[in-house]
Amino acid sequence: MARVLIADDDADIRDLVAFKLSQSGHQVTPVEDGMSALQVARRQPLDLVLLDIRMPGMSGLDVCRELRAAHDTASLPVILITARSQEGDVELGFAAGADDYIIKPFSPRELSSRVNAVLTRVER
Structure with missing residues (x-):
């Protein structure tokens, strides 16, 4: 299945997401902050990135912008996961x-449904 990077500073959320996606057959790489997420995304091939917005150091929004700005990761699908609902x-x-x-x-x-929907759109 897909290679998915999960970045969330909340270990419980990170573990839940990793468990659910692993159960669905995805290969999951969990990290706890934005800078680590950016480093992993630059080093290894990925199919999808899940980012918490509020993380220490580099926010998920900043990571997303950096991914979009770089040629190698500009088309990498990104899903933001956050409590910010406004x-x-x-x-x-x-x-x-x-x-x-x-x-x-x-x-x-x-x-799981949203991850599959984004991955399906990318495959087309």
Whole structure:
């Protein structure tokens, strides 16, 4: 299946997402901050990146912008996962280049469905 990078500073969320996606057959690389996410994305081939917006150091929005700005990762699908649910926050996420935006708390089924939907769109 897909190679997925998960970046979230909350270990419980990171572990839940990693478990659910691993159960679905995806190869998962979990990291706890934005800088680590950017380093992994630059070093290894990925099919999808899931980013928390609020992380220490480099935010998920900043990581998303960096990925979009680099030639090698410009088309890499990005899903933002965050508790920030205001309309303006969602707009900022999409303006940064996100392909989807999931608001916490979310169900594992919703997460799996959205990941599959983004991956399916990319394959076309």
